[in-house]
Amino acid sequence: MEEQSSSPMRALFIGFGNVGQKVAEVLFVEREKHPRLVNLNLSIIGIVTKSRGSLVNNAGVNVVRALKDIQDIGRFSSLGFELVNISGLDAIRQLDYDVLIELSTLSIQQRGEPALSHVREALKRGKHVVTANKAPAAFAYHELQSLAREKGVRFLHESTVLDGTPVFSLAREGLKGCTISSVSGVLNSTTNFVLSRMEQGESLESAVKTAQREGFAEADPRHDLEGWDAAAKITVLANALLGASMTPFDVDRQGITHVKVEDAQRAVKAGKHLKLICKAWSEGGTVRARVSLQEVEHGHPLAPIHESGSILMIESDLLAPFVITETDPTLCDTAYGVINDLLSVACK
Numbered sequence: 001m002e003e004q005s006s007s008p009m010r011a012l013f014i015g016f017g018n019v020g021q022k023v024a025e026v027l028f029v030e031r032e033k034h035p036r037l038v039n040l041n042l043s044i045i046g047i048v049t050k051s052r053g054s055l056v057n058n059a060g061v062n063v064v065r066a067l068k069d070i071q072d073i074g075r076f077s078s079l080g081f082e083l084v085n086i087s088g089l090d091a092i093r094q095l096d097y098d099v100l101i102e103l104s105t106l107s108i109q110q111r112g113e114p115a116l117s118h119v120r121e122a123l124k125r126g127k128h129v130v131t132a133n134k135a136p137a138a139f140a141y142h143e144l145q146s147l148a149r150e151k152g153v154r155f156l157h158e159s160t161v162l163d164g165t166p167v168f169s170l171a172r173e174g175l176k177g178c179t180i181s182s183v184s185g186v187l188n189s190t191t192n193f194v195l196s197r198m199e200q201g202e203s204l205e206s207a208v209k210t211a212q213r214e215g216f217a218e219a220d221p222r223h224d225l226e227g228w229d230a231a232a233k234i235t236v237l238a239n240a241l242l243g244a245s246m247t248p249f250d251v252d253r254q255g256i257t258h259v260k261v262e263d264a265q266r267a268v269k270a271g272k273h274l275k276l277i278c279k280a281w282s283e284g285g286t287v288r289a290r291v292s293l294q295e296v297e298h299g300h301p302l303a304p305i306h307e308s309g310s311i312l313m314i315e316s317d318l319l320a321p322f323v324i325t326e327t328d329p330t331l332c333d334t335a336y337g338v339i340n341d342l343l344s345v346a347c348k
């Protein structure tokens with residue numbers, strides 16, 4: 001494939017947890033392992049966190065040291081001249097950057113705040129936004145996209161569903177002219193992982209702890225177990241691919257907190273699997289969405305996804321239904337979705 005070189009870009013990170021650190025690691029530590037990233041010309045001029053300190057340097061933050069500090073002492077070191085006291089919103093309003101990389105925690109009960117305000121303020125200033133946080137697209141997708149269009153910038157969110165596996169970029173490039181009538185899938189890694197482990201006799205609590213250790217469970221496990229993360233994902237898909245204007249509160253939602261090991265094992269004995277299925281579909285001119293626990297037969301298109309994998313089926317007017325599968329993702333998958341979006345911004 002032909003390489004396309006990108007213009008230099010200055011990035012501001014809000015959030016430097018699992019995903020932020022992995023993006024930084026791929027771009028600034030492991031870069032030579034990924035020769036096709038050579039043309040992504042990115043400097044990080046600011047990193048803002050909630051409790052680990054914030055770094056600002058117009059000439060480019062020392063990212064390798066920032067990563068080492070977090071690893072060694074759990075926060076940015078107070079010895080550096082880059083360490084400042086600044087809120088996310090102030091950084092977004094005051095600093096000189098081209099792209100906001102919004103990687104703060106998902107908030108549902110606060111209706112996406114403060115991430116939604118972070119994204120809105122950056123777009124208002126004519127800055128591109130790349131985010132893995134589902135909240136902005138789940139609570140204000142059309143407002144943010146039209147603001148981005150008005151300002152001539154991009155609002156991209158590939159990693160919000162199926163981590164970095166292409167869904168939104170695939171739809172933009174590969175489904176031109178198609179009207180999508182429904183999307184359905186297993187979209188929440190933690191619940192799928194927990195249900196798979198319960199089939200083997202492990203308790204819900206123990207499986208959740210493993211998912212947290214591996215970094216794919218949400219910071220607040222209730223978001224996963226009560227179906228909120230799945231509801232946020234199906235909302236983003238409904239808004240972005242089916243033209244809906246809904247929020248996670250409009251989704252008919254079920255979680256898995258009530259499931260017992262015996263329920264999962266009984267389903268397996270009957271040749272089925274318990275799955276938390278997300279679905280959004282057009283019906284009589286409106287879009288509806290649901291997250292529900294279902295027993296799916298072995299041969300069902302969404303059945304063969306185990307542990308932390310995800311799967312999505314897309315139905316449209318011009319193509320036969322097709323399925324996108326993500327098998328055993330790691331944090332690198334999510335980081336790649338962010339990087340893919342950065343390349344879309346950079347290589348216009």
Ligand SMILES: NC(=O)c1ccc[n+]([C@@H]2O[C@H](COP(=O)([O-])OP(=O)(O)OC[C@H]3O[C@@H](n4cnc5c(N)ncnc54)[C@H](OP(=O)(O)O)[C@@H]3O)[C@@H](O)[C@H]2O)c1
Nearest residue numbers: 015016017018019049050051052088103104105106132133
């Ligand atoms: N982990 C995954 O595999 C994955 C996959 C797809 C999407 N996502 C989404 O990506 C986002 C980041 O995930 P993560 O796993 O990196 O989360 P995380 O490890 O919990 O990190 C979140 C980061 O956001 C910071 N933060 C929270 N509120 C903030 C605020 N008001 N202002 C500034 N910084 C704030 C936190 O600061 P402190 O460091 O001080 O706590 C932390 O650095 C989330 O929205 C998540 O839903 C994650």
